[in-house]
Structures are given as C-alpha cells and as structure tokens.
Amino acid sequence: MRYRRAGLAKVLACTAVLATVATACGSGGSGTSPDGKVELTIATFNEFGYEELLKEYEAANPNVKVTQRKTGQGAPHHQNLFTKLGAGSGLADVEAVEEGFLSQVMAKSGQFEDLKEIGPKDVREDRWLQWKVDAVTTKDNKLIGYGTDIGPLAMCYRKDMLAAANLPSDAEGVKALFATWDSYFEAGDKYVKATGKPWFDSAAQIFNPMHNQAETGYFDRDDKLVIETNDDKKIFDQVTAAVAGGQSAKLAAWSPEWETGFKESAFATKTCPSWMLGVIEGNAGPDHKGKWAVTAAFPGGGGNWGGSYLTVPKQGKNKAEAAKLAAWLTAPEQQIKAFKAKGTFPSQTQALISPELLNQTSEYFGGEKVGLLFAEQANKVAAAQYKGPQDGEIQDNVVSPALTSVEQGTSPEDAWKQVIEGAKKAAK
Amino acid sequence: MTTELTVTRGRGAEPRPPRRDDNDDIGPGKLSWRYRLTRLDVKFSPYVYIAPFFILFAVVGLFPLLYTAYISLFEWELGADEQPFVGIENYTALLADSQFWNAMVNTFSIFAISTIPQLIIAVLLAVLLNTALRGRTGWRMGVLLPYVASLVALTIIFGDLFGVQYGTVNNILELFGVDRIDWQADRWWSHVAIATMVNWRWTGYNALIVLAAMQAIPRDVYEAAWVDGASKVRQFTSITLPMLRPTLIFVVVTSTIGGLQIFTEPLLFSPSAGANGGATHQYQTVVLYMYQAGFQSQDLGYASAMAWILFMVIIVIAGINFLLTRRLASSGEA
Numbered sequence A: 001m002r003y004r005r006a007g008l009a010k011v012l013a014c015t016a017v018l019a020t021v022a023t024a025c026g027s028g029g030s031g032t033s034p035d036g037k038v039e040l041t042i043a044t045f046n047e048f049g050y051e052e053l054l055k056e057y058e059a060a061n062p063n064v065k066v067t068q069r070k071t072g073q074g075a076p077h078h079q080n081l082f083t084k085l086g087a088g089s090g091l092a093d094v095e096a097v098e099e100g101f102l103s104q105v106m107a108k109s110g111q112f113e114d115l116k117e118i119g120p121k122d123v124r125e126d127r128w129l130q131w132k133v134d135a136v137t138t139k140d141n142k143l144i145g146y147g148t149d150i151g152p153l154a155m156c157y158r159k160d161m162l163a164a165a166n167l168p169s170d171a172e173g174v175k176a177l178f179a180t181w182d183s184y185f186e187a188g189d190k191y192v193k194a195t196g197k198p199w200f201d202s203a204a205q206i207f208n209p210m211h212n213q214a215e216t217g218y219f220d221r222d223d224k225l226v227i228e229t230n231d232d233k234k235i236f237d238q239v240t241a242a243v244a245g246g247q248s249a250k251l252a253a254w255s256p257e258w259e260t261g262f263k264e265s266a267f268a269t270k271t272c273p274s275w276m277l278g279v280i281e282g283n284a285g286p287d288h289k290g291k292w293a294v295t296a297a298f299p300g301g302g303g304n305w306g307g308s309y310l311t312v313p314k315q316g317k318n319k320a321e322a323a324k325l326a327a328w329l330t331a332p333e334q335q336i337k338a339f340k341a342k343g344t345f346p347s348q349t350q351a352l353i354s355p356e357l358l359n360q361t362s363e364y365f366g367g368e369k370v371g372l373l374f375a376e377q378a379n380k381v382a383a384a385q386y387k388g389p390q391d392g393e394i395q396d397n398v399v400s401p402a403l404t405s406v407e408q409g410t411s412p413e414d415a416w417k418q419v420i421e422g423a424k425k426a427a428k
Numbered sequence B: 001m002t003t004e005l006t007v008t009r010g011r012g013a014e015p016r017p018p019r020r021d022d023n024d025d026i027g028p029g030k031l032s033w034r035y036r037l038t039r040l041d042v043k044f045s046p047y048v049y050i051a052p053f054f055i056l057f058a059v060v061g062l063f064p065l066l067y068t069a070y071i072s073l074f075e076w077e078l079g080a081d082e083q084p085f086v087g088i089e090n091y092t093a094l095l096a097d098s099q100f101w102n103a104m105v106n107t108f109s110i111f112a113i114s115t116i117p118q119l120i121i122a123v124l125l126a127v128l129l130n131t132a133l134r135g136r137t138g139w140r141m142g143v144l145l146p147y148v149a150s151l152v153a154l155t156i157i158f159g160d161l162f163g164v165q166y167g168t169v170n171n172i173l174e175l176f177g178v179d180r181i182d183w184q185a186d187r188w189w190s191h192v193a194i195a196t197m198v199n200w201r202w203t204g205y206n207a208l209i210v211l212a213a214m215q216a217i218p219r220d221v222y223e224a225a226w227v228d229g230a231s232k233v234r235q236f237t238s239i240t241l242p243m244l245r246p247t248l249i250f251v252v253v254t255s256t257i258g259g260l261q262i263f264t265e266p267l268l269f270s271p272s273a274g275a276n277g278g279a280t281h282q283y284q285t286v287v288l289y290m291y292q293a294g295f296q297s298q299d300l301g302y303a304s305a306m307a308w309i310l311f312m313v314i315i316v317i318a319g320i321n322f323l324l325t326r327r328l329a330s331s332g333e334a
Helices: A007-026 A051-060 A074-087 A099-107 A130-134 A159-164 A181-195 A203-213 A232-244 A256-263 A276-284 A319-329 A332-342 A370-380 A391-407 A412-427 B002-013 B030-071 B089-095 B098-129 B136-148 B151-161 B168-175 B187-215 B219-227 B232-243 B245-259 B264-269 B286-296 B300-329
Strands: A038-045 A064-071 A094-098 A146-158 A269-273 A292-295 A304-311
Touching: A038 A074, A038 A319, A051 A064, A051 A319, A051 A332, A064 A074, A064 A319, A074 A094, A074 A099, A094 A099, A094 A319, A099 A304, A099 A391, A130 A146, A146 A159, A146 A276, A146 A319, A146 A332, A146 A370, A159 A181, A181 A232, A203 A232, A203 A269, A203 A304, A203 A391, A232 A391, A232 A412, A256 A276, A256 B151, A269 A276, A269 A304, A276 A292, A292 A370, A304 A319, A319 A332, A391 A412, A391 B286, B030 B300, B089 B300, B098 B136, B098 B187, B098 B245, B098 B286, B136 B187, B151 B168, B151 B187, B151 B264, B187 B245, B187 B264, B219 B232, B232 B245, B245 B300, B264 B286, B286 B300
Parallel strands: A038 A064, A038 A094
Antiparallel strands: A094 A304, A146 A269, A146 A292, A146 A304
16 A cells, blocks of 8 residues: 555564564464355555455355454565565465565566456456556566555645745646656756755655656566666756755655654655645644645656555465455445545546545645546556566665765765666665 | 473372382382482483473574574575575675675674763763662662663654754754754764664663672672772772672673664664665664665575674674673782
C-alpha cells in the first residue's frame, strides 16, 4: 500500500525477523479445518480496508474460512515475505506486495503462481489500468499479482506562498508551472528569487518521479545496468542544478525535520501521490487548512508512487481458492468499498469511473474534488517502466543518499561517481 | 527431566550404600547396582542440572554462530533458487570493500568517544553516589532511568534534539552565537551525536554496577589508610580502583562488546531511517552495514562473513581491554 519508509519501520523489521524465526515452524496448517471448510489466510500490511469484505466473502462462500494476518508497516511485512520465501514455507495463501518491493518479488517470480493459469477465467487484464498490469507481468508473460490500489501523482502546492511570490496560484493558472520539468524548475527559480525560500522538500523526491517517467530505468530488459547510458545523468544534473539554485529545502522525506517542515512552511510545492494528502494534512496541521492546494497536473505527464498487488505464493495449500479470493477482492466493486473504508485509491478502470470515487472531496484542500482529480492523473501514467531486481535498492541506498550528499555540500560530480560506484556494487 | 527426577528421588529415599571395601563379603548383586547408580548420580547430575542453559545456548547461540560461518562460504541470497559455494570469496571481497573499512573506522570512532568517557564518568558517578548524599536511593534510581526508557523512544527524541534545521541543540548553539552544526553531514559531529545517545543510556547503568562493587570494599581498609594519613585521592587510586578490578574488567568487556555492536542509534539517527548511515555512510557502523547487506541487499553470505569478522575483532579488542584493565587497576598494588 503506502510506500513509507518511516523511522520505526526498520526497527520493527528487525524484531519481525526474530519473530519470524520463532514462529516459522508454527504456521504450517493443513488448508482445511476439521469441519471440512477451506481455510485461507491473507497477509496484508498497513490498512487495506478488507475487514468487512472478508466477512462478506465468507457469507457468500460458506465453505471458506478466511483469516487475515495484518502487519502494521510495509517493511516488516516484506521482510517476512522474503524470509519465508527463502524458508519455503510459512507464507499466507494470499500475500500482499507493495510497488516499492515489487522488483524484488518479480526477481523471484518463479515462486509465485501465474494467475492467468490458476485464477478465475472471467478475470480479464482490462480490469486494471494497463501500466498496473504490465508492472506485474513477467518477461515470460506470467501475471503474478492482481492489482489493488495505486498512488497516482499530482502536484500539491501552497497557494498563499505562490501568490506571495507573484506566481499564479489558482488551480488552472498553476498548471502552466507544472506542465514540464523545465517549467517547474523555472518557476522554482522565480520563486527562490522572489522569496529567498526553497521550492521543494528534497532532491530525492523530485528525482524519483522524473526517473520513473523515463523510458528506461536503472536496468534494461536483460537486467543489465544501464545507469550510465540512460537519462539518469541528465535528470541528476537537472535536479542538482536546482539544488544549487537554492530550490531544495534539504528535508529528507519522512524525517522528523521534514514533518516539522510542513508546519514551518519550509517549501512551497510537493510531489503528491493520492495518499500524500492525508500525510500533508497530518503534518501541516489545522493552521494551514485551505492554504495547501492540489492540482491535476504533474510535470512531464503523470506518475505513480505506491500501491499494491495480491499474489499467490506457490508454497500455499489451496492455491486455486486463494486466487479466487484475490480475484474477488480486487474486483472494482470491492475496491470501491475498500476505498470508502480506508481511502486506498483503486487501480481498476471501472472503479475509476465510479461516482462514489469521483465525488470525493477534500475539505482540507479547499473542497477540491480529489477523487476526480486523481482518477484523471491515474489515466495520464504512460507506461510501466521495467524494473530490474535491484531497482529498489539502487533507488533507496544509492541514488537518494547521493542526492542528499549534494544537498549537504558534496559536488554533483563526486556524487554522481558515488552513484555509479554504488549502483555497480548493488547490481553485482 | 523425568529421568533426573527419578534419579534424584532414588538418592533421597534410599540410604547411601556403604562403601565397597567395607562390604567385601556382599557380592556384586543389588547393592553394587545401586552403588553404581549413585556414582553416576554424583558424577552427572550437576551436568544435567546445568544442561537446560547449555542446550538453549547450543540452539540459539552456538548453532547460529556455526551456521553463520557456513553461510559465509556461499553466495547466499534470501529466497534465491540456488546458493553457489564460493569459498572465502566473501571474505576477500569484504577485506577489499572500502565501505566495510569505512564502517569499521566509524564503529571504532563511535566506540571510543562513547565507551571511554562513559566509563570514566561512571566510576566518578559511583564515587559520588557512594558518599553520604541526602536521598541516596532516589539518586541511585535516577541514574538508571535512561536505561529503563525505550531505546527507540530515546533515539527519536535525540534525533529531534540533533535536528539540523529545527533541532533544539542547534537553536541553543545559535542563541550563544555559535554556528549551527550539521549533525547529519559532518562525520565527526554525527559520531558525537550518536555517542551522546549511547552515553546517556549506559553511563548510569555502569555506574550502578561499579557502585555495588564499591560498597563491597571493607571499611577497615579505608580506616587503616586514613590512620596512615592517606588522602582521599590516594585512597581512591590505591584502594578503590584496585579492589574494583574484577568489576571494572566486567564492565569494560561488556561495554566493548556492546560498543562495537552499535546499531539502533545510527539506524534511527538517519533522517529516513535507512541502514545507509548517512548520505555518504559517514556514520554507518559495521552492524548497520551488515544489516543492510543481509536484509536489504539480501546478500546473506556477505553479511555472514561480516558478522564473523566483527566477531573476531570483538574478541581481540575485548582481550586487549581485559589485559589493559588488569594492568591499570592493579597499578596500586604491589
């Protein structure tokens, strides 16, 4: 679900590993209960909004009993997933996988069932947005996950701060500023000149969506590292030039300082996936109500950050039943209910035209029709970029730290050397 | 356990068999069997009693230790289809890995600026707590409070205090006209910040252990020294320190082991809480790098090799410290 590498996550991850070792033996299960019912387990993290849906499923299928295993944070959930994949047993029948960890899962796709094969035949791929399906389709054309939710990107900005810098601040006017990355950085320069204050929160938050829009990611389709020949150097230079121009507030996302930064009005714009609205509201607080706005524009087109899939690991007992449950949960009708329960933004084309979604507004963001806005943004995502197995690692442990080091005073040339070196090491 | 019980009960219920040489006329029948049982009981029961610890240790201590050594000889990726044997390749790669040596230097730097002042302060604190203070128990409990508080909570609070842009410490520094310090970017200052967290947590704990040992020193030794005209300082160096020796050795060795395994503090000190240890690994410790290699890069073979090298280093350093402490603390004695 939400792609959040928060402070506690990693610590919890460590304890989860310990817990995993301790419980690995105890979670086998026969697959059927004494009274002959089919027993299914589904492992999710954060909030998927499935509690009521699972009851509904049990009522409709009296021979099935579903148990949900919930983990608070994404990191420990996936840590557990990889550990038990390695152990060969102990996973739930249906396992949720988040977009940020998908490249690692795709690298082990042999351990997951092809849902085209075992899933219900009436589930067609056009249930989802094309790029959502593409991202979870392997090179040999297997579908290993059903899409649940997504995080389409829009731009969030401070109306009052843009107005103070004599920049357009109404929803239509700002669209010109956020049309392309060039116009975005240009507006940033004007803003910095007028106010002396930073334009965006941190370089990594700009680099990542720019990188994801490019045709080729860190790896080509043969899993060869291509960071030296793709567009990344150009993007890196563009972002670090903006840092040199004073556009970055140098606040690393999810840090306590970043959270304070919202209250302190430390930056004027923020790359904004659908779930970020709640984060902004929580961090900026009631004092800034109505000052933040969101607009249906994103430099360079569209983008996605976050969202999950339901997978069926091969080690499970009732794989066909598990696939049936996953197919039912990811149907548009159910995902709309999950959206209403926990705000997970649906990835199904039918759900994206549901009136319940389109009529959703945000009071904090000036009554904006955010459902409609993000549905529009979801359709702007051009294509799923191919992700190599170490993609997430390079993003989190190589490129983002290098950008931070530029913000801390390292020269962009040295930082780029650091990127190349780190990426080669990670890809080894 | 049942066998132990019956054996024990057998001993308690029956009188102890007479010794063999007193009963030469009795043949090697029933008594001899009982005799042998008793011999076995006396010989092996103690081992059976301590067995639970060692069985547990073998399962959760020794086995992982040896298995780690085994894994370190493979290219062992979590969940991968195959794990090829690579011999000592992980070790040779590690010794040529600049990030590993950087982590080693960081570990020792943080270790030095945390453990050394920490132990000196702990001993001095123990001396203070050992004097006739008003509300002694309160003070003694007080120094233990940081140890009781949750490490994660402490680290988050310290992370806030040492924030670069909105941190309290920097705000205070600015108040006094001192330049703000970039606790994140500057290698040395990031070590200082992390060492502060470590010291905050462990100084009181060590002080209490030293205090307990201090109170076990007989009063009459001090009285004799006082009669001989020894000053307070002389008493401290010639009586207190030498008599604290076993405790100091314990405290130094445990602090060394803990200090070289610092993990949570640097992990949570990083603003995005990654195992990267700062943008250029400026405060990544060896354990942090090990975690990153094992559970983020999923390269368990490499992480295991790192674990073993760290294990060796800790044994060597703890050994050196053991010898040094024995030397230093015995300097007062003849």
